Amino acid sequence: MTNFPNVIASMISMSDIEKEELIKRTEIVTFNKHDIIRKQGDLVEEVYFVEKGIIRFTTLDKKGKSHTIHFASENQFSTDYTAFLNSSNSIYTVEALEDTKLSKMSKTNVDWLFGKVEEGEKFGRIILDHHYQYLENRVLDKQILTPKERYDKMSIVFPGIHQRVPQYMVASYIGVSKVHLSRLKNE
């Protein structure tokens, strides 16, 4: 059982033939907690939809320090879109933080979805619009919200995240030190 075709069908009109074809073109992949799904520098040739679990996108700065940039949890689409678009190497390492089940679509199949499904292009626009708004909020929140407000807002975007994910990852995501985060939570 996967949610992926249903989620797409809830956003656009699809014929039964298109739905069947979509299921055929989707691969289910599973990962154990701590598994690396993709490494920084790998070619990005697929998009993921999270059926179950939570994944994390990290990147290394010049000094080799790892930063948590994004998460994705149930019913969220996820890729390194910039690298996917340009068929270039990912700037992110993607890691399973729980036992995780993903629906995976290769670039060829995404091209089929956007190009051959009657309303596929519309679906692409909707997903891109969602992610755009997520990023815009991420930029904005960093400047106008307090760290405590950013912490609280995270669990709206990623339900249950504070019970599911080590706090040092949350601290990195909201841009404070681990010590600062502990202090916030005790206030």
Added chain:
Amino acid sequence: MTNFPNVIASMISMSDIEKEELIKRTEIVTFNKHDIIRKQGDLVEEVYFVEKGIIRFTTLDKKGKSHTIHFASENQFSTDYTAFLNSSNSIYTVEALEDTKLSKMSKTNVDWLFGKVEEGEKFGRIILDHHYQYLENRVLDKQILTPKERYDKMSIVFPGIHQRVPQYMVASYIGVSKVHLSRLKNE
């Protein structure tokens, strides 16, 4: 003379009839330095393309403090896309930082461009992809670059910005205090 139709025509194929129609549907608006182009809370019913000048997007936090979130300069498209998409009120005040000339398209005309121009939908996707990458970099840079690196990178995205814009705006955009920015520049 406007760049707007040429920039679009350089990204997609357009017939002569489409180009003429595009020019008819585009309004040229000019603003003096310090003019407010749109206020936070106003309905967003248009997109802008900067022909000449530089504009700034600010927002107020809960305490009434103003933050510089975005700039746009020559040959950049710009709107509060989230509000434009949802026909909702802008979270940004937009201000001309120099004498500025903009090409402006109303929502009706953007709908025409996306819906009626043969490759209009493709144009929408290209612009959205560009902005997506800009936002992704903005999130990423904030976490992995030093303030000095963010300062230097700004003038690649917005040519000449450090000579064109008061430094307190630059400091707000890169997320440091004005004092911190002065120190960085003296290092």
